[in-house]
Amino acid sequence: MRPRRPGPRRxxxxxxxxxxxxxxxxxxxxxxxxxxxxxxxxxxxxLGHLISRPIVLDALRLSITTALAATGIALLLGxxxxxxxxxxxxxxxxxxxxxxxLPMVLPPVVGGAALLFAFGRxxxxxxPVYDSTGFLLPFSMWGVVAANAFVAMPFLVLTVExxxxxxxTRYEDAAATLGASRSMIFRRITLPHAAPxxxxxxVLCWARALGEFGATVTFAGNLQGRTQTMPLAVFLALxxxxxxxxxxxxxLIAVSLAVLLPLRDRWLSV
Amino acid sequence: xxxxxxxxxxxxxxxxxxxxxxxxxGDDDAGSSTTEARAEQSALEGDITVFAAASLTDAxxxxxxxxxxxxxxxxxxxxxxxxxxLREQILAGAPADVFASxxxxxxxxxxxxxxxxxxxxxxxxxxxxxxxxxxxxxxTGLDDFADADLLIGLCAEEVPCGEFARxxxxxxxxxxxxDTNEPDVRSLLTKVEVGDLxxxxxxxxxxxxxxxxxxxxxxxxxxxxxxxxxxxxLTDAGNAEVADAFVEFVLSDEGQEVLGSYGFDAP
Amino acid sequence: MLHAAIEVHLGDFxxxxxxxxxxxxxxxxxxxxxAGKTTALRAIAGLQPLDNGRIELDGTVLDEPAADIFVxxxxxxxxxxxxxxxxxxxxxxxxxxxxxxxxxxxxxxxxRNRAREWLERFGLVEHANAKPRTLSGGQAQRVALAxxxxxxxxxxxxxxxxxxxxxxxxxxxxTELRRHxxxxxxxxxxxxxxxxxxxxxxxxxxxxxxxxxxxxxxxAAVTARPASRYIAQLIGINLLHGTAVGEHTVRLDTGGELTxxxxxxxxxxxxxxxxxxxxxxxHQPDGSPRNAWTATVTDxxxxxxxxxxxxxxxxxxxxxVTPAAVAELELAPxxxxxxxxxxxxxxxxxx
Numbered sequence: 088m089r090p091r092r093p094g095p096r097r098x099x100x101x102x103x104x105x106x107x108x109x110x111x112x113x114x115x116x117x118x119x120x121x122x123x124x125x126x127x128x129x130x131x132x133x134l135g136h137l138i139s140r141p142i143v144l145d146a147l148r149l150s151i152t153t154a155l156a157a158t159g160i161a162l163l164l165g166x167x168x169x170x171x172x173x174x175x176x177x178x179x180x181x182x183x184x185x186x187x188x189l190p191m192v193l194p195p196v197v198g199g200a201a202l203l204f205a206f207g208r209x210x211x212x213x214x215p216v217y218d219s220t221g222f223l224l225p226f227s228m229w230g231v232v233a234a235n236a237f238v239a240m241p242f243l244v245l246t247v248e249x250x251x252x253x254x255x256t257r258y259e260d261a262a263a264t265l266g267a268s269r270s271m272i273f274r275r276i277t278l279p280h281a282a283p284x285x286x287x288x289x290v291l292c293w294a295r296a297l298g299e300f301g302a303t304v305t306f307a308g309n310l311q312g313r314t315q316t317m318p319l320a321v322f323l324a325l326x327x328x329x330x331x332x333x334x335x336x337x338x339l340i341a342v343s344l345a346v347l348l349p350l351r352d353r354w355l356s357v
Numbered sequence: 358x359x360x361x362x363x364x365x366x367x368x369x370x371x372x373x374x375x376x377x378x379x380x381x382x383g384d385d386d387a388g389s390s391t392t393e394a395r396a397e398q399s400a401l402e403g404d405i406t407v408f409a410a411a412s413l414t415d416a417x418x419x420x421x422x423x424x425x426x427x428x429x430x431x432x433x434x435x436x437x438x439x440x441x442x443l444r445e446q447i448l449a450g451a452p453a454d455v456f457a458s459x460x461x462x463x464x465x466x467x468x469x470x471x472x473x474x475x476x477x478x479x480x481x482x483x484x485x486x487x488x489x490x491x492x493x494x495x496x497t498g499l500d501d502f503a504d505a506d507l508l509i510g511l512c513a514e515e516v517p518c519g520e521f522a523r524x525x526x527x528x529x530x531x532x533x534x535x536d537t538n539e540p541d542v543r544s545l546l547t548k549v550e551v552g553d554l555x556x557x558x559x560x561x562x563x564x565x566x567x568x569x570x571x572x573x574x575x576x577x578x579x580x581x582x583x584x585x586x587x588x589x590x591l592t593d594a595g596n597a598e599v600a601d602a603f604v605e606f607v608l609s610d611e612g613q614e615v616l617g618s619y620g621f622d623a624p
Numbered sequence: 625m626l627h628a629a630i631e632v633h634l635g636d637f638x639x640x641x642x643x644x645x646x647x648x649x650x651x652x653x654x655x656x657x658x659a660g661k662t663t664a665l666r667a668i669a670g671l672q673p674l675d676n677g678r679i680e681l682d683g684t685v686l687d688e689p690a691a692d693i694f695v696x697x698x699x700x701x702x703x704x705x706x707x708x709x710x711x712x713x714x715x716x717x718x719x720x721x722x723x724x725x726x727x728x729x730x731x732x733x734x735x736r737n738r739a740r741e742w743l744e745r746f747g748l749v750e751h752a753n754a755k756p757r758t759l760s761g762g763q764a765q766r767v768a769l770a771x772x773x774x775x776x777x778x779x780x781x782x783x784x785x786x787x788x789x790x791x792x793x794x795x796x797x798x799t800e801l802r803r804h805x806x807x808x809x810x811x812x813x814x815x816x817x818x819x820x821x822x823x824x825x826x827x828x829x830x831x832x833x834x835x836x837x838x839x840x841x842x843x844a845a846v847t848a849r850p851a852s853r854y855i856a857q858l859i860g861i862n863l864l865h866g867t868a869v870g871e872h873t874v875r876l877d878t879g880g881e882l883t884x885x886x887x888x889x890x891x892x893x894x895x896x897x898x899x900x901x902x903x904x905x906x907h908q909p910d911g912s913p914r915n916a917w918t919a920t921v922t923d924x925x926x927x928x929x930x931x932x933x934x935x936x937x938x939x940x941x942x943x944x945v946t947p948a949a950v951a952e953l954e955l956a957p958x959x960x961x962x963x964x965x966x967x968x969x970x971x972x973x974x975x
Contacts, residue, residue, distance in 0.1 A: 257706070257708075257710055258710055258712060260669075260671050260697070260706075260710075261704070261706055261710040261712075262712075262723070262727070263670075263671070263696075263697040263698050264669055264671075264697055264698075264700075264702060264703070264704040264772075265703075265723050265724035265727050265771065265772075265775060266698050266699075266724055266727040266728050266775060267698055267723070267724075267727040268698060268727070269698075271727055275712075275723075276712065279714055
């Protein structure tokens with residue numbers, strides 16, 4: 088057998104099986120090419136003027152605020168739900184998990200319509216609430232938050248559930264033997280150990296909320312400054328002003344990259 | 358000569374089918390026997406795709422079925438969406454045979470783009486105020502659209518329905534207090550149907566199509582806007598013959614009758 | 625004082641043991657892997673509920689299924705040192721030790737002060753701010769012990785406390801652990817599969833095999849008269865069985881006959897012979913050693929500075945000799961030798 092000449096010293100790096108490289112490259116290219124095409128059509132000379140119009144700033148501010156709010160709600164409600172799904176056995180647990188996954192499966196517009204039937208002015212819950220307090224979710228920023236939370240929360244729940252499921256429960260046993268109450272165990276052991284999956288879940292949730300369109304427009308409507316998020320603005324701009332649409336898309340992409348790029352590997356790894 | 362099984366079936370089957378088809382004379386009215394007559398004479402065959410404004414959904418679907426029964430070897434597929442969206446798709450090269458727009462401006466742009474020529478106006482449509490069944494908010498006219506306490510929706514400015522609605526409101530001297538600009542008529546109508554909006558401005562045809570769920574409040578003719586709908590066979594049509602035939606059908610008495618039954622007015 | 629009657633069913637496995645640990649006593653639960661020792665410890669800690677039985681500590685019932693009583697782990701006055709120590713990785717050594725105090729309501733500063741005292745006692749105060757992953761095995765064990773003791777438990781449980789250490793550190797840490805255990809005055813129960821750990825650390829042994837207790841007693845009593853093959857093997861002692869023929873002779877199940885010094889206590893007899901007490905000769909020895917037989921060598925195994933020689937024959941036993949003797953007698957598998965043992969070196973009891 089011909090002895091191999093030693094190549095450059097690669098410590099700790101796996102040499103990829105030969106089939107993986109071309110397939111991975113194809114995947115990367117598939118995602119990259121549309122962005123390249125977008126950049127190519129971008130109206131670079133007009134860009135500054137296009138993106139400083141109030142309609143853009145309104146939409147951007149609204150998108151970021153509602154995505155953050157939706158992520159906040161998802162964290163508050165989703166982490167306990169994830170814990171319940173991962174750590175307890177109750178009748179109907181698989182049904183509960185299937186229910187949580189549904190918003191991911193439904194076309195967003197259908198989700199929006201369902202939200203309307205539930206929380207609209209004559210909705211199942213929305214009706215009585217409106218009649219007694221005058222409070223209405225549709226056509227308000229909170230309606231956007233509600234729609235975003237509906238479609239994006241499942242991403243967080245499933246990610247955190249998987250993280251909790253794989254976690255080492257022995258540390259929680261140790262904490263119990265030291266006298267820690269269940270809430271102390273949750274706060275000081277379970278949550279910190281689950282931090283990577285919580286961060287990953289929150290990022291996925293935020294990204295999904297930022298790009299949400301169908302449920303938002305169906306449930307919350309479309310009004311500049313109040314419910315017109317970036318995706319809505321882009322969609323409508325496409326009808327009349329393609330350059331504006333591309334400019335808006337670039338802004339959205341830039342914002343997303345600004346959040347995703349600085350994420351360090353080790354925050355996301357278990 | 359030997360006849361295979363298939364051959365035998367053909368020899369026996371085809372006459373049987375023909376007799377069966379001619380057999381049900383019982384309850385036919387004059388119209389369908391004309392249809393049958395045309396169907397027998399029709400030499401058209403192939404598939405066409407018709408891009409049509411969302412407000413034409415129900416009317417064109419019926420028209421399409423009627424056209425298909427007169428031309429049994431033809432099948433018509435529809436793509437209903439906002440006229441502006443359709444315009445964009447056509448100019449980007451989407452495979453369509455016919456374009457029916459809810460306003461002339463979108464058709465003009467398609468013609469300018471070289472994708473169509475010689476459009477003809479085939480119907481007109483008027484605007485009407487849509488309110489939920491029962492009209493709980495007691496909306497009586499365009500003036501109510503300035504009421505900030507009511508939940509008011511319009512189509513987005515970028516689509517024909519929205520453009521015309523704003524024109525009508527301007528004609529009436531009303532500054533509306535808008536709560537949402539819906540991307541198309543159908544989503545606006547859904548919100549009105551469900552009762553989440555107190556009023557919206559859509560086409561007369563939309564109010565009729567929504568049936569009992571929605572009531573219409575008329576807009577006075579002196580401020581109302583007439584939307585003219587043009588139709589044209591596209592230059593790059595895959596099946597030019599059938600495309601032209603469909604356009605002709607729409608313009609014909611029969612086609613006009615169908616459209617009229619849905620609330621459209623003559624062009 | 626711990627009184628435990630533990631019955632736990634896990635799949636096909638049934639654990640059914642009784643266990644008492646007095647204040648001031650160190651009891652070792654000793655047995656092979658899979659015997660149920662860790663399950664028993666977890667049951668006492670409340671991490672594994674009983675299926676039947678009763679666990680009572682200092683007069684308080686912790687678990688009694690029949691009376692529908694179950695005290696959750698966090699409410700039991702126990703301290704546990706786990707096999708892998710399970711020090712909280714994101715907390716410093718100091719905060720680890722302070723954890724139990726914080727859990728019981730002490731404020732942060734107070735808890736840390738007391739934790740610092742404990743670390744001083746264990747000689748670890750300069751590692752107070754170190755994270756567990758930077759500590760050596762022995763240091764981690766001491767932190768784990770300090771953490772368990774900081775809450776003043778009534779019962780200290782140790783699960784294989786030396787298993788995570790390599791052979792070199794083990795020796796040293798074991799001696800230290802013995803010293804530290806002596807400073808705690810409550811009941812102490814440790815679980816181990818290592819006989820030497822048990823023998824060094826415990827006042828009393830409880831041997832568990834296949835979910836049952838097979839023997840209890842002081843280390844001396846158990847090593848002198850092992851009740852089962854497992855224990856004998858564990859301690860490295862030969863255990864033989866036979867029937868009494870006459871007052872001083874035992875006919876072994878393997879065929880040979882051995883004479884003992886004291887009168888035999890019954891008809892079914894168990895005999896223990898320390899490997900070191902068996903002498904090997906190339907010829908039949910002169911004089912009158914009462915017990916002499918020919919045996920065939922089947923195996924030789926070096927054990928530190930001695931060699932263990934496995935013999936078959938009328939008396940099946942393992943002898944322990946010096947390497948010099950092996951060389952002199954030219955011992956190898958298949959070789960025949962003469963083996964002798966003094967009657968006074970035989971321990972016999974009714975089996």
